[in-house]
Amino acid sequence: MSGxxxxxxxxxxxxxxxxxxxxxxxxxxxxxxxxxTREPGGTALGEEIRSLLLDHRHDGMxxxxxxxxxxxxxxxxxxxxxxxxxxxxxxxxxxxxTDATYAYxxxxxxxxxxxxxxxxxxxxxxxxxxxxxxxDVPVAVGLERAGRRGAADRFEREEKVFFERIRAVYLDRxxxxxxxxxxxxxxRPVEAVRTEVEAILAGWLExx
Numbered sequence: 001m002s003g004x005x006x007x008x009x010x011x012x013x014x015x016x017x018x019x020x021x022x023x024x025x026x027x028x029x030x031x032x033x034x035x036x037t038r039e040p041g042g043t044a045l046g047e048e049i050r051s052l053l054l055d056h057r058h059d060g061m062x063x064x065x066x067x068x069x070x071x072x073x074x075x076x077x078x079x080x081x082x083x084x085x086x087x088x089x090x091x092x093x094x095x096x097x098t099d100a101t102y103a104y105x106x107x108x109x110x111x112x113x114x115x116x117x118x119x120x121x122x123x124x125x126x127x128x129x130x131x132x133x134x135x136d137v138p139v140a141v142g143l144e145r146a147g148r149r150g151a152a153d154r155f156e157r158e159e160k161v162f163f164e165r166i167r168a169v170y171l172d173r174x175x176x177x178x179x180x181x182x183x184x185x186x187x188r189p190v191e192a193v194r195t196e197v198e199a200i201l202a203g204w205l206e207x208x
Contacts, residue, residue: 003086004032005127007097010135011166012155013142014186015193019135020095022194026201027091035085038095039073043080046073054155067105071119074098078124097129099173104155107169108162131204133197134174135186139163 008016008023020036027034040050049069052058074097085092098120105111137145139160174181182200186193 003089003091004130005082005086005092005094007094007099007129007132008135009096009099009103009132009170010186011103011137011139011142011163011170013145014135014137015145015190016095016135018190019133019184019186019193019197020093023133023197023201024093026198027093030201030205032091033089034093035081035090036093036095037077037081039077039097039100040070041073042077042082042094043073045076049073049076056157063105063109063111066109067101067111067116067119070101070105071123075123078127083127094129097132098124099129099132099134099170102173103166103169107165129180132174132177132181133200134170134181134183135193136167136171136183137186139167141187 006023006027008020010016024034024036039046040053041047049072053061053066053069082092082094098116101116101120102113106113106116143160143163171183174183184193184196184200
């Protein structure tokens with residue numbers, strides 16, 4: 001079975017981390033060799049860039065700087081982890097990818113999507129996820145959940161309207177690309193969400 005690239009997206013408090021572990025279990029039961037990773041991060045350099053991006057010491061970071069750092073981490077991630085894993089026939093399960101840049105830097109911060117697309121083409125070439133699950137939850141619910149995790153990072157301290165714009169972009173991108181994206185209602189008990197996730201993966205695996 002050839003390797004596939006699956007990404008998981010969603011705003012704050014959407015429950016991605018909980019579902020990612022379950023998704024790995026489902027894929028491994030199906031005989032897939034899985035590499036789990038995240039963005040920004042996934043490599044030693046990428047994790048250092050992640051720290052820069054999330055740390056409050058850098059509040060007020062220029063939007064161009066923030067976006068370029070995201071793609072710098074992504075370039076390293078692709079070179080060191082994602083492309084080698086796919087070439088070895090492994091399935092890559094990634095917590096966020098470029099859809100997050102369109103949502104956060106594009107929708108949230110207001111960067112024109114055309115600029116993101118230029119960087120996407122340069123850094124990724126023709127590589128795009130094979131499947132993306134967008135975990136959707138009302139912003140107020142997601143922020144309340146996120147608040148229980150501990151101290152807020154640089155993004156989590158933004159105003160509610162920032163996250164409303166992010167959610168709108170995620171949903172719009174998913175609806176425009178139904179062949180790749182599946183929207184999962186994450187405003188339900190964990191077990192109900194797992195049931196839907198398992199059905200999505202099972203159906204997708206059957207298609208080959």
